[in-house]
Amino acid sequence: MLLEMEKITKSYGNVTANSDVCFTLRKGEIHALVGENGAGKTTLMRILYGMESPTSGEIRLDGKGVSFASPADAIAHKIGMVHQHFMLFPTFTIAENIVIGREPSKGIGFDRQAAAATVEQLGKQFGMPVDPRKKVADCSLGLQQRVEILKVLHQGAEIIILDEPTGVLTPLEVGELLVAIKGLAAQGKSFILISHKLQEIMEIADRITVLRDGKVTGTVEAKDTDAEELSRLMVGRELIQLSRKAAGTGKPVLEADNVTINGARTKPLLGGVSLQVNEGEIVGIAGISGNGQSELIQAISGLMKIDGGSVKLLGQDVTGATVKTIRERGLAHIPEDRYQWGVAKDATVMENGLMGHAGKHQRYGVLSGPGIRSMVGEWVSRFGIKTGSLSTKAQYLSGGNLQKLIVARELAQKTPFLIAAEPTRGVDVGAMEIIHGELLKKRDEGGAILLVSSELTEILKLSDRILVMFEGRIVGELAADHATEEQISLLMAGGKAVG
Known part of the structure; x- marks a missing residue:
C-alpha cells in the first residue's frame, strides 16, 4: 500500500x-x-x-x-x-x-x-x-x-x-x-x-x-x-426527490432593458442585455464564467454602474440606485463569491446572520440579543450548519457551512425578488437538497428568482426558462422542459442551438 x-x-x-x-x-x-x-x-x-x-x-x-x-x-x-x-x-x-x-x-x-x-x-x-x-x-x-x-x-x-x-x-x-x-x-x-x-x-x-x-x-x-x-x-438517510409545480404567470418583478456596461477593451462587458423575471418563476442564466454573468448580477443589485439601459424592480426604476435602496425595494442576493461578497470572516456566525436583518431586531437603536440568537439558531438547525456556537467566527466554518448560512440569511429576507448566484457551490448533497427545496418553495409562493449557476444540472432542475450568455450578451432562450445539456453547452461556446 x-x-x-x-x-x-x-x-x-x-x-x-x-x-x-x-x-x-x-x-x-x-x-x-x-x-x-x-x-x-x-x-x-x-x-x-x-x-x-x-x-x-x-x-x-x-x-x-x-x-x-x-x-x-x-x-x-x-x-x-x-x-x-x-x-x-x-x-x-x-x-x-x-x-x-x-x-x-x-x-x-x-x-x-x-x-x-x-x-x-x-x-x-x-x-x-x-x-x-x-x-x-x-x-x-x-x-x-x-x-x-x-x-x-x-x-x-x-x-x-x-x-x-x-x-x-x-x-x-x-x-x-x-x-x-x-x-x-x-x-x-x-x-x-x-x-x-x-x-x-x-x-x-x-x-x-x-x-x-x-x-x-x-x-x-x-x-x-x-x-x-x-x-x-x-x-444517513434517503434523499427526498423534489417535485416541481408548473410555473406561475405572475406580473413582472425584474425588468432589465438593454443594459450595457462598457469595458476597457473594444467589446462591452454587457452588450445590451434585456430580460424579465416574473412572479412565480425561476429564470436560469447559463454561461461559461467570464461571459458577463457577474457584471449582470452587479448591475441589477447596484454594485456596478451601468452605461446604458435601465433596471426596474416591481415597476420602479432602480437604475443607478444604491445597493441599500435596491435591497429595500425588494431584492435579496446570494452572491457568487461567499468570501468576497457574502460574509465578514472576522465577524461571528450570529453577526453575519444579522446582516440585512438588524431593523427587525432593534428597538430605540438597541439590538435584541435573544431575538437574533433565536433567528440564527433556527437557521443553523434547519440548514444543518455545523458550528461550535453562534459566537464562532465565520472564518472557522467550512466553505459549505458558510454557504448555507448565507442562503438561509437571504431567503429569510422574504423579498419578492432573489438573485441566487451559485447557491450550492461547495455544498454536499444533503445541503443541496435543502437549498433546492427552499428555492422551489419561494418560487411556488410567488417569488421571482434569477438563478445563475455553472452547474447545468442545477439550471435544468430548477429553472422554468433558461437564458444563455456569451461574450456579454444573451444568445439564446430555452424552455427548461425541453432543453438539453448539449443545447446549452453549444450556446455557451458561441454556437447555435439545434433541435
Whole structure:
C-alpha cells in the first residue's frame, strides 16, 4: 500500500473533526473522499499535507511511519495539494507560477527561457499542454486548474490531493480535467479527490471513502456502488426527490432593458442585455464564467454602474440606485463569491446572520440579543450548519457551512425578488437538497428568482426558462422542459442551438 492513515483523530478542544479515521491509497489509484460539509474531509487532508498535526494516529508511506510539520515536509515526501481556491499569482506567467521556489538560474538571475522550456516539456510529458509564456490573469479557470496540477507535478508529487477540483469549471473543462487525471493515474500518479459531485466521482474514482461527522461510514469500490448508496452513507438517510409545480404567470418583478456596461477593451462587458423575471418563476442564466454573468448580477443589485439601459424592480426604476435602496425595494442576493461578497470572516456566525436583518431586531437603536440568537439558531438547525456556537467566527466554518448560512440569511429576507448566484457551490448533497427545496418553495409562493449557476444540472432542475450568455450578451432562450445539456453547452461556446 502506498499510503496508510491509521486511526487518525483530530480534536479542537471539545470538538472532534476526525475520529479514528482509516484511509489508504494504492499506487496509480484515484481514491475519492466524500461527505457532508464539516464531515472532516479537508481536515484529514490538511493533516496529510502537513497543515495540521493529528491528535493521535499514524501515517505510513510505503510502510514507513512519517510525520509532517509543514507542507514543505509533505512536498519533500512527494505529496502535493491543489486547493479549492487557486493559489496562483495572476500577473506572473504560467511558467513563473509553476517553477516558483525551484526557479532555473542563469548566472545570478532567473532564466525565463529555461523555465518556459521546462514547463512546455512538463505539459507534453503529462498530456497537459500549456503556453508557458501566457499570464495567469489571461487564463480560463480550467487552464488555471491545469497550471496548479502541473505545479505540484513539477515539485515531484507522486500523491496529488485535489480539493473540489471541478467546482468552478464548465462542463467542457470538467471533461478535460477528468481525462487528464485518468491519464496521470495511468502513468502511476495517485490521486485523492475531495468532491461533492457524485456523478463525476462515479465516472473517475477507483475507490470511494465516505465520512460522516468525522468518522468513516464506508469505503467501497466505485464499480460496486452508485450515487444513491453514496448519498445514504453521507447523510444517513434517503434523499427526498423534489417535485416541481408548473410555473406561475405572475406580473413582472425584474425588468432589465438593454443594459450595457462598457469595458476597457473594444467589446462591452454587457452588450445590451434585456430580460424579465416574473412572479412565480425561476429564470436560469447559463454561461461559461467570464461571459458577463457577474457584471449582470452587479448591475441589477447596484454594485456596478451601468452605461446604458435601465433596471426596474416591481415597476420602479432602480437604475443607478444604491445597493441599500435596491435591497429595500425588494431584492435579496446570494452572491457568487461567499468570501468576497457574502460574509465578514472576522465577524461571528450570529453577526453575519444579522446582516440585512438588524431593523427587525432593534428597538430605540438597541439590538435584541435573544431575538437574533433565536433567528440564527433556527437557521443553523434547519440548514444543518455545523458550528461550535453562534459566537464562532465565520472564518472557522467550512466553505459549505458558510454557504448555507448565507442562503438561509437571504431567503429569510422574504423579498419578492432573489438573485441566487451559485447557491450550492461547495455544498454536499444533503445541503443541496435543502437549498433546492427552499428555492422551489419561494418560487411556488410567488417569488421571482434569477438563478445563475455553472452547474447545468442545477439550471435544468430548477429553472422554468433558461437564458444563455456569451461574450456579454444573451444568445439564446430555452424552455427548461425541453432543453438539453448539449443545447446549452453549444450556446455557451458561441454556437447555435439545434433541435
